[in-house]
Amino acid sequence: MKIVAMVGSNRSESYNMKLVKFMQSRYAGKADIEILPIDQLPFYNQDDELNPPEIVKEIRAKIKASDGILFATPEYNASISAVLKNAIDWFSRVETVMVNKPAMIVGASMGAMGTVKAQMQLRQILNAPGVGTLTLPGNEVFVGSVQNKMDDEGNLTDESTVQFIDSVISNFINWTGKMEA
Template identity: 55%
Template structure:
């Protein structure tokens, strides 16, 4: 199974990028994860959507080719980051590469709530008609106090979080069989 991870932060040392890398490495025996870089995607502009820049075409092609999408988002001002919203805007237009594509959401933040508000908003967005993405139910992953759960090398070290992810990833893998 091929999964693309879309990380809502473009910060080099992002905890969400570290979380995506953990999933990519730890569960390589369950599925292939490619982490997509959303930084090069230009701002969505309806004037050019029919002749989109190559960065957008490449990004959308990778999403379209994937079996599922793993969203890993921080929380900015109680919602998703603008850069993530921009990537979503491109995916929801013209060929609508997310239509029917299964998704799973997780996120990390230094706060206690672990991006819960951003994830709630992302769920609403993914159900929009231009996206229509089914979401793994009842397996929310909120990594709060992320700065205490990763070491200086960006490795997830919190055993309770690792064990929880082990369970959720198995649930995701089993749920994905509904879309094969």
């Protein structure tokens, strides 16, 4: 299964990037997770959407060819980041490559509630016309107090969190397979 990941943080020590890289490694036998370079996208501009920069075309093609999308969102002021919103704006216009694409959302933060508010907002955005992803229902991944659950190399060390993400990945793979059938 080919999954593309949009990580909504461009911070060098991003917990969300570390979480996706952990998932990329842990589930390598089940899913090929490619992290898209959305931090390299220019700001969306409707004037450029019919003749977008090469990076937009490249990422758009990868999303189109994928079996699903993994969104990893930090929470900035109770919302998603500008980096993630910008990417969604680029890929929900002209060639709407996210429509009906299976999607899964994860988020990690140092706060106790994880990224609850950002994920609620992201689910609303993903349901908008032109975006229209199909998000895995009932499998929310909020990794709160992540600094206590991850080692310096970015490995999740909290066994209950790892087991939960194992079950969600399994559910996502099964759900996506049923949608393709």
